[in-house]
Amino acid sequence: MRNAECGLQSCELCPRRCGVDRAAGQLGFCRAGSEVEVFRYGPHHGEEPPLSGTTGGSGTIFFSRCTLCCLYCQNYPWSQQGDGATYAADAFAALFRELHAAGCHNWNLVSPTPWIPQVQQALTRLQAEGIRLPVVYNTSGFESPATLAAVEDTVDIYLTDLRYACETSAEAGSGRADYASIARDTILEMWRQKGPLQLGTDGVATRGTICRLLILPGRADETIDNLRWLSDTIGPGVAISVMSQYTPAFRAPAVAGWNRHISRAEYDRVADVVGTLDFDIGWMQEYAGDAPDELIGFTMPPGSGI
Ligand code: SF4
Numbered sequence: 001m002r003n004a005e006c007g008l009q010s011c012e013l014c015p016r017r018c019g020v021d022r023a024a025g026q027l028g029f030c031r032a033g034s035e036v037e038v039f040r041y042g043p044h045h046g047e048e049p050p051l052s053g054t055t056g057g058s059g060t061i062f063f064s065r066c067t068l069c070c071l072y073c074q075n076y077p078w079s080q081q082g083d084g085a086t087y088a089a090d091a092f093a094a095l096f097r098e099l100h101a102a103g104c105h106n107w108n109l110v111s112p113t114p115w116i117p118q119v120q121q122a123l124t125r126l127q128a129e130g131i132r133l134p135v136v137y138n139t140s141g142f143e144s145p146a147t148l149a150a151v152e153d154t155v156d157i158y159l160t161d162l163r164y165a166c167e168t169s170a171e172a173g174s175g176r177a178d179y180a181s182i183a184r185d186t187i188l189e190m191w192r193q194k195g196p197l198q199l200g201t202d203g204v205a206t207r208g209t210i211c212r213l214l215i216l217p218g219r220a221d222e223t224i225d226n227l228r229w230l231s232d233t234i235g236p237g238v239a240i241s242v243m244s245q246y247t248p249a250f251r252a253p254a255v256a257g258w259n260r261h262i263s264r265a266e267y268d269r270v271a272d273v274v275g276t277l278d279f280d281i282g283w284m285q286e287y288a289g290d291a292p293d294e295l296i297g298f299t300m301p302p303g304s305g306i
Helices: 087-100 112-126 145-149 167-174 179-194 220-233 262-277
Strands: 036-044 057-061 086-087 107-110 133-141 157-161 207-213 238-245 281-283
Touching: 036 087, 036 112, 057 087, 086 087, 087 107, 087 112, 087 157, 112 145, 145 179, 157 179, 167 179, 179 207, 179 220, 207 220, 220 238, 220 262, 238 262
Parallel strands: 057 107, 107 133, 133 157, 157 207, 207 238, 238 281
Antiparallel strands: 036 057, 036 086
């Protein structure tokens, strides 16, 4: 594992490159401090099938704080408002041990970017104890090349988003016009590092890359643009996960254009294109209107090789 690139002093862990000294109490955009903050952790059975696995579930750690500020964020109490508890190094390592002892198939780190130094310290300790699970890096895709290089030997599976395809939407939805260009570079680097999704004999993922595409209201064309870009640039080997669960949360209920679920017609347009692109492996959430997320299942898209 390489730790040197990932310091809290002069933090540049994400593309914002705040340069603040978090170890000395300074706070950058994400307001992450020096002690890791976690909102919730435990086995999760609602991830893509090779991550949730059979009985153990995905050992998910929902970190507090986030490097983006999406106006529709469903996790805003902890991503934007900082809900959660701080963990000193011993307690944080114990959390990983607990998920391993519970039989989880992997350690699924949700929005880990501000906490990479602490994660690497904890995983180094566990490795010394002979405790190992596949590490899932579950991210918005807003990543810096230096951080991706620093976690190359730590991470086994990348689970990354690709949401917008134009600057206007990215600025309106997440406050970063450059999101699409950064997220596309991110997945190219992830693909270079880990390549296609690899499954064990039990169907559980051991290594690889999964790209999530959340269909946004009024922006199905951007999902289609990203699907075509993935197919043309990486090819059919990249695992895709098309998500229909957009919910107008956080600030979105008050913002025109973002204050509704996606329509059946928008979903069908994306599904039609997925069916023509022949990705080798992938999933598409069923269309469920305004059903709660936990009731939305994954199905295999037409043309999927699995
Ligand atoms: S991780 Fe947080 S403090 Fe560090 S550069 Fe990104 S937003 Fe700034």
